[in-house]
Amino acid sequence: MQALKDHCEQEARAGRLAYQTCRRCGNAQVFPRPFCSRCGSADLAWNAAAGTGTVVGHSVLHRAPTPADRERLPYAVALVELDEGLRVMGNAGLDLGIGARVSLSFAAHGTRCLLRFDPLEQEPQ
Amino acid sequence: MNRAFVAGVGCTDFGRREGVDSLDLMAEAAGSALGDGGFERPEIDGLLTGYSTAMPHLMLSTLFAEYFGLSPRYAHAIQLGGATGGALVMLAKLLVESGQCRNVLVVAGENRLSNPGGRESAIQTLAQVGHAEFEVPYGATVPGYYALLASAYMAAHGIAEEDLAELAVLMRSHAARHPGAHLSEPIAVEDVMASRAIATPLKLLDCCPISDGGAALLVTGDAGRSTGIRLAGAGQAHTHQHISAAPSLTEFAGASAAAGRAFEQAGRLLSQVEVAGIYDSFTITLAILLEEIGFAPRGGAGAKARQGDFGRDGDLPLNTHGGLLSFGHSGVAGGMAHVVEVVRQMAGAAGARQLARVPDVGFVHGDGGVLSSHVSLVLARE
Numbered sequence: 446m447q448a449l450k451d452h453c454e455q456e457a458r459a460g461r462l463a464y465q466t467c468r469r470c471g472n473a474q475v476f477p478r479p480f481c482s483r484c485g486s487a488d489l490a491w492n493a494a495a496g497t498g499t500v501v502g503h504s505v506l507h508r509a510p511t512p513a514d515r516e517r518l519p520y521a522v523a524l525v526e527l528d529e530g531l532r533v534m535g536n537a538g539l540d541l542g543i544g545a546r547v548s549l550s551f552a553a554h555g556t557r558c559l560l561r562f563d564p565l566e567q568e569p570q
Numbered sequence: 571m572n573r574a575f576v577a578g579v580g581c582t583d584f585g586r587r588e589g590v591d592s593l594d595l596m597a598e599a600a601g602s603a604l605g606d607g608g609f610e611r612p613e614i615d616g617l618l619t620g621y622s623t624a625m626p627h628l629m630l631s632t633l634f635a636e637y638f639g640l641s642p643r644y645a646h647a648i649q650l651g652g653a654t655g656g657a658l659v660m661l662a663k664l665l666v667e668s669g670q671c672r673n674v675l676v677v678a679g680e681n682r683l684s685n686p687g688g689r690e691s692a693i694q695t696l697a698q699v700g701h702a703e704f705e706v707p708y709g710a711t712v713p714g715y716y717a718l719l720a721s722a723y724m725a726a727h728g729i730a731e732e733d734l735a736e737l738a739v740l741m742r743s744h745a746a747r748h749p750g751a752h753l754s755e756p757i758a759v760e761d762v763m764a765s766r767a768i769a770t771p772l773k774l775l776d777c778c779p780i781s782d783g784g785a786a787l788l789v790t791g792d793a794g795r796s797t798g799i800r801l802a803g804a805g806q807a808h809t810h811q812h813i814s815a816a817p818s819l820t821e822f823a824g825a826s827a828a829a830g831r832a833f834e835q836a837g838r839l840l841s842q843v844e845v846a847g848i849y850d851s852f853t854i855t856l857a858i859l860l861e862e863i864g865f866a867p868r869g870g871a872g873a874k875a876r877q878g879d880f881g882r883d884g885d886l887p888l889n890t891h892g893g894l895l896s897f898g899h900s901g902v903a904g905g906m907a908h909v910v911e912v913v914r915q916m917a918g919a920a921g922a923r924q925l926a927r928v929p930d931v932g933f934v935h936g937d938g939g940v941l942s943s944h945v946s947l948v949l950a951r952e
Contacts, residue, residue, distance in 0.1 A: 450703065475814075476701065502813075503718070504718050508713065510697035514709040532814055533814060536709070543721055
C-alpha cells in the first residue's frame, strides 16, 4: 500500500494525477489499492488523468479544522468529475459554480502535493 | 422468535454541562431509563454503547458496565458515526429476538462541548472522517463535506437556501417546548439567512450545535413490563465512506434502502407513520433524508415544512424535541434522542410536547459519515 501511495505522490510532483484501471473489468479507481474495488482483480494498470473536468460540488470554507488551515481562510474545496469519469476533491477558486469547467494543477502544501482546480481557459482540442 | 419492546427511556438535559464527563452523562441517562421502566441493575443482561470523542476508549461498553455496576452477559460498543444510535437499538432488538438477552440497556453520552479542547477539538476530530490522503489535506470540515453535497443536491433539485432555512426554524420552534433543549430562542428564516457563513451554502443556523448530553433506552423481551411499543422493524444500508466515493451526489439511495428494509420487516407502510425522528446534523441532511425516504417530494422538504406538514399539528410531526439542530448534538446521544422522543410521544409521556393524537406508528432514521451509513427503525404499539 505504501508503494502505491508513493507512486501517486511521485506522479503528483511531476504534475500528473495517477489513477488505476482494472485490466479485467475496466473499472477505474482514484483511491489506490492493490486490487480492483469492483471485481477484486490484482491486474491493474496505472494511468494519468488529462487534468480537465467539471465542478460537481463546491464550498467556500469560513471555518477551518486546524490552526494551519485557519490562516488561509476563506478557501474553497471542490468535488470535480474528471473527464475520465472519476470524482476527486481538491482546493479550488472561490467563484466556481456547479457545472464550471476546470483544469487541474498541483500546489505544494507542507510535505504533500495537493490538487487545485481553476477555471479552464480553453477546452483541449 | 421473541419480540423486542421498549421498556423505558432516559435523556439528560442537552447543552453546556460543566463538570461532568462521558461516564457521568451515560450514567445519568441510564439511571433515568431504568427508573422509567422500573428495572434494577441485576436484571440487565445486555449492554450496548457507542463511542465518545471526549473519552476515547478501547472498551467503552465494559468501562461503563464497571462504572455503573452492571455484569452483562453480552456487551458491545458500536461505531457508525451518526447512525450509531439507530444501530445500537437495532442490535438490542436482535439480541432480544434471538433469545441471547432478556433486557438490554442502550446508552450513550459525552461532554463533547465542555470537554478540555471543547468545540475546536471536536471540529478537528470529526473532520478526520474524511479520507486521510484524498480529502482531509484540503481543509474540509464535516460541515464542508455536507456543504459539498448540498451544493450538488440543491443545484440538481432546485432548492434555495431559504427552503433549507425552514427546517432550522421548525426545529427551533419544537425545541422551545422542551425544557432540556440546548437552543430554544425562537428564530425566523431571515435569522438563518443572516447567520454567518460556515461552509457555503451552509450558514451557522443550518448547522447543529455541539452539545453535552446523554440518552438511553431499555429494550426487553417481556411485553408485560414494557411500554407496549415494539421495535417492529429495522434496516441498514452502507453505500460508501467518503463523499468523494459516494455513488451519486444528487441521490442518496442508502436512506431509502434502509427505510424500505425496516418497513418491510415491520409489515408497515410509510403512509402509516404518525411521528418521525430523522437525523438533522444539518438542514441539508434533514431535507435529503425526508426526500430520499419519501416523506417529501424531491426538492420539496422545505416547502412542506413551510406549509406546516412537519409541525405538531401537521401530517407528520417531525423531531418534536427539536432535533440535533436545536435540542442539540452530543455525538451518539444526539441520534439516540430522536428515538427517545419518538418513544415518549408514542407512550403519551411527552408532557407539554405531547401530540394531540398519541401516535401508534413511529419512524426513526440516522445517518453516519457523509450520508454514508443508514439505519432505520419502525416502532409500533402492540
